[in-house]
Amino acid sequence: MITLILNDRLIRTDRPAGLPLLDFIRYDQGLRGTKIGCREGDCGACLVLEGRLIGERLRYRSIVSCLTPLANAHGRHIVTIEGVNGVGLNPVQQAIADLGATQCGFCTPGFVMALSGLCLSEYPVTAEQALAALDGNLCRCTGYQSLREAALRIAAQLPAAPEARSLAVLAEKGFLPAYFTQIPERLAGIAPLRHKPRPGRIHLTGGTDLFVQRPDEVLDAPVNFFAGKKALEKISFRKGVCTIGSAVTATDIARNPVLQQHFPRIREHFSLIASTPIRNMGAIGGNIANASPIADMVIFFLALDADILLRSPQGLRQLPLKRFFLGYKQLDKTPDEHIEAIRFALPGSNIRFHFEKVSKRTYLDIASVNTAICMEMNGDTIVRIGLSAGGVGPVPMFLTETCNFLSGKPLIESLLAQADEVMQQEISPISDIRGTAAYKRLLLRQLLYAHFAELFPERSFAAFFQSLKR
Numbered sequence: 245m246i247t248l249i250l251n252d253r254l255i256r257t258d259r260p261a262g263l264p265l266l267d268f269i270r271y272d273q274g275l276r277g278t279k280i281g282c283r284e285g286d287c288g289a290c291l292v293l294e295g296r297l298i299g300e301r302l303r304y305r306s307i308v309s310c311l312t313p314l315a316n317a318h319g320r321h322i323v324t325i326e327g328v329n330g331v332g333l334n335p336v337q338q339a340i341a342d343l344g345a346t347q348c349g350f351c352t353p354g355f356v357m358a359l360s361g362l363c364l365s366e367y368p369v370t371a372e373q374a375l376a377a378l379d380g381n382l383c384r385c386t387g388y389q390s391l392r393e394a395a396l397r398i399a400a401q402l403p404a405a406p407e408a409r410s411l412a413v414l415a416e417k418g419f420l421p422a423y424f425t426q427i428p429e430r431l432a433g434i435a436p437l438r439h440k441p442r443p444g445r446i447h448l449t450g451g452t453d454l455f456v457q458r459p460d461e462v463l464d465a466p467v468n469f470f471a472g473k474k475a476l477e478k479i480s481f482r483k484g485v486c487t488i489g490s491a492v493t494a495t496d497i498a499r500n501p502v503l504q505q506h507f508p509r510i511r512e513h514f515s516l517i518a519s520t521p522i523r524n525m526g527a528i529g530g531n532i533a534n535a536s537p538i539a540d541m542v543i544f545f546l547a548l549d550a551d552i553l554l555r556s557p558q559g560l561r562q563l564p565l566k567r568f569f570l571g572y573k574q575l576d577k578t579p580d581e582h583i584e585a586i587r588f589a590l591p592g593s594n595i596r597f598h599f600e601k602v603s604k605r606t607y608l609d610i611a612s613v614n615t616a617i618c619m620e621m622n623g624d625t626i627v628r629i630g631l632s633a634g635g636v637g638p639v640p641m642f643l644t645e646t647c648n649f650l651s652g653k654p655l656i657e658s659l660l661a662q663a664d665e666v667m668q669q670e671i672s673p674i675s676d677i678r679g680t681a682a683y684k685r686l687l688l689r690q691l692l693y694a695h696f697a698e699l700f701p702e703r704s705f706a707a708f709f710q711s712l713k714r
């Protein structure tokens with residue numbers, strides 16, 4: 245039986261585990277404030293907050309209910325627009341009303357929930373953070389300026405430090421109803437669901453790919469749900485090696501303090517993936533198993549020459565991630581295997597790493613071409629290099645030949661043009677809605693330049709840059 249707290253009510257339900265949370269909220273529970281827009285995670289009209297206990301701390305994040313299976317709400321506090329209503333308008337609703345940040349109102353519950361998520365954020369509230377909180381919401385009629393002003397006004401009203409924004413403080417200031425302060429105790433009383441993965445079932449972690457592609461199957465077929473499984477949600481470090489469980493979300497990877505030390509720009513790089521609510525849900529295992537040739541997290545970890553760990557009733561199997569992709573949407577994986585983790589050597593201080601993505605829109609768009617590079621230098625010589633590229637072949641590619649060509653060579657400018665020639669031989673892009681094959685070839689050439697320009701700002705690659713214009 246699935247048990248959750250929906251706003252202030254404890255709910256036990258035997259409704260299907262694969263039912264979209266959105267439908268459960270609207271049709272089973274009659275809470276119509278949460279709207280149905282795209283049902284594809286794009287618009288944020290269905291946005292709700294998910295509160296979960298991490299140890300003794302209650303953590304809230306925004307999620308899209310259209311792509312969340314009911315099973316993933318087990319043991320959680322799910323907050324809809326009805327759940328933040330108090331007496332009169334709360335400060336978030338007041339800011340939206342005062343600044344004229346609503347017209348038809350269809351998107352408004354989603355925006356209120358995104359900004360309520362900002363109030364409850366486990367991270368410091370800054371102006372940048374306030375604007376980013378809205379990155380998963382679309383509005384067709386108001387225009388975004390007034391919404392941004394509302395976000396900034398709310399940020400200015402909130403204590404920046406998370407410790408100064410306890411549930412009690414937020415309730416006292418009227419941002420939340422008082423019942424929130426009882427939620428940690430109430431959630432602690434819900435026992436976790438314990439089901440082992442069974443062979444032959446569909447695997448589901450965040451649902452952000454699966455629900456878009458095969459929603460009916462999730463509803464009807466038996467599913468292995470991986471979100472919330474503690475063993476799969478861990479990031480661990482041992483002897484210079486990092487292991488990331490398959491259910492770790494993009495948000496948790498980007499926010500991990502140790503990974504931030506080794507990849508100082510990881511938050512910036514991951515901000516190019518989807519939107520805040522999708523990053524709060526979408527996990528590394530799903531990104532890999534979805535087998536998209538442009539999966540951003542795959543491209544990031546491919547350049548590090550990561551391994552993948554696959555679990556089945558027969559045991560654990562480890563293989564290089566670059567060998568996991570056999571052909572378009574074909575994986576070296578049996579139906580009984582699920583992804584348990586990825587593993588890679590943490591880059592040392594002599595390693596330079598960079599990620600690039602080009603898409604039609606900067607945010608909330610999938611890549612036309614993406615690429616990552618990881619380089620170890622000894623003086624002027626490239627000792628070791630990992631270069632990955634997406635959107636230029638049927639699978640996410642580790643560019644072995646290009647890497648072999650560059651390894652051991654001194655980094656002089658003419659090397660880039662030669663490397664590009666090897667790289668162009670190695671890739672095989674096709675024309676599709678994200679661009680022609682020729683355009684993708686040009687993009688990757690430009691991104692090769694971007695990698696070197698970013699990693700070696702002290703050097704000039706002017707001749708190679710000029711050649712890009714021809």
Ligand SMILES: Cc1cc2nc3c(=O)[nH]c(=O)nc-3n(C[C@H](O)[C@H](O)[C@H](O)COP(=O)(O)OP(=O)(O)OC[C@H]3O[C@@H](n4cnc5c(N)ncnc54)[C@H](O)[C@@H]3O)c2cc1C
Binds near residue numbers: 453531532540
């Ligand atoms: C609006 C929107 C924007 C997006 N933008 C981007 C983007 O910019 N970049 C990007 O890379 N992706 C993007 N995505 C895709 C998606 O969010 C990511 O691929 C995400 O990481 C998928 O993870 P998930 O946990 O939600 O996967 P799920 O949907 O749960 O699963 C995806 C696939 O993996 C399988 N699977 C899940 N877990 C496992 C496991 N442990 N072992 C084996 N198989 C498993 C499922 O059966 C399914 O085939 C976007 C999606 C949406 C809806």
Ligand code: FES
Binds near residue numbers: 279284286310
């Ligand atoms: S309905 Fe559009 S994101 Fe859910």
Ligand code: FES
Binds near residue numbers: 348349350351352
């Ligand atoms: S106010 Fe109409 S869609 Fe936003």
